[in-house]
Amino acid sequence: MRDQILYAMYSQAEKLDWELLSNSKKTEQYRQWVDDHEVGQAMLRYGAEKDVRVWLKDVAMKEYARAQEGIGSYVRYIPNRFKGTEEIVSAALDSSWTVKPDSVVIKPNRCTAIKGSFSRLVVWGRPSSFKDLFWAALTATKGGGDEAVIVMTTRDGENISDGERELQKKIGARGDFEVVYLNRQMISNPDYIPLSS
The missing domain is CATH 1.10.10 (Arc Repressor Mutant, subunit A)
Known part of the structure; x- marks a missing residue:
């Protein structure tokens, strides 16, 4: 049921x-x-x-x-979902970075990205969650200069005004966090298991 x-x-x-x-x-x-x-x-x-x-x-x-x-x-x-955490990490950094296994955490969504011996925290969410994302980045890095990237995600039909982007980037800079933006598209879910009759 x-x-x-x-x-x-x-x-x-x-x-x-x-x-x-x-x-x-x-x-x-x-x-x-x-x-x-x-x-x-x-x-x-x-x-x-x-x-x-x-x-x-x-x-x-x-x-x-x-x-x-x-x-x-x-x-x-x-049946449909976003591409996944690798897409977020590529937008935050670039495609040479990968998601550290077992590092994905929710509330808010975040993971550790790795490239060789380097690692960075990546947090992401919708525009309304910026305050939570900033706080998660700040507490996870403990203000110790560890780098984090905040990814603001949107879908078609959602926009972030230039003024809001500017404010988010200024706030992000106070924590030494870069703020990037990603407009996402849904894909067919490779993990979808149709309901059997």
């Missing part, structure tokens, strides 16, 4: 372009999922509505955002 619920939700979320929805539209969609016979109504046989709402928001859709990054155990449920 869990698999069917996730496939149904993630398929609908992709059609709605979930990450670009306003908070009010997301709230309305949560209501619709509670009423949906494939999602909320199926879950209500096993728990209270308040518990269903919490699971939809705090588990399923938090994991959806991670799955779009190619991170976590829910990746297999979405």
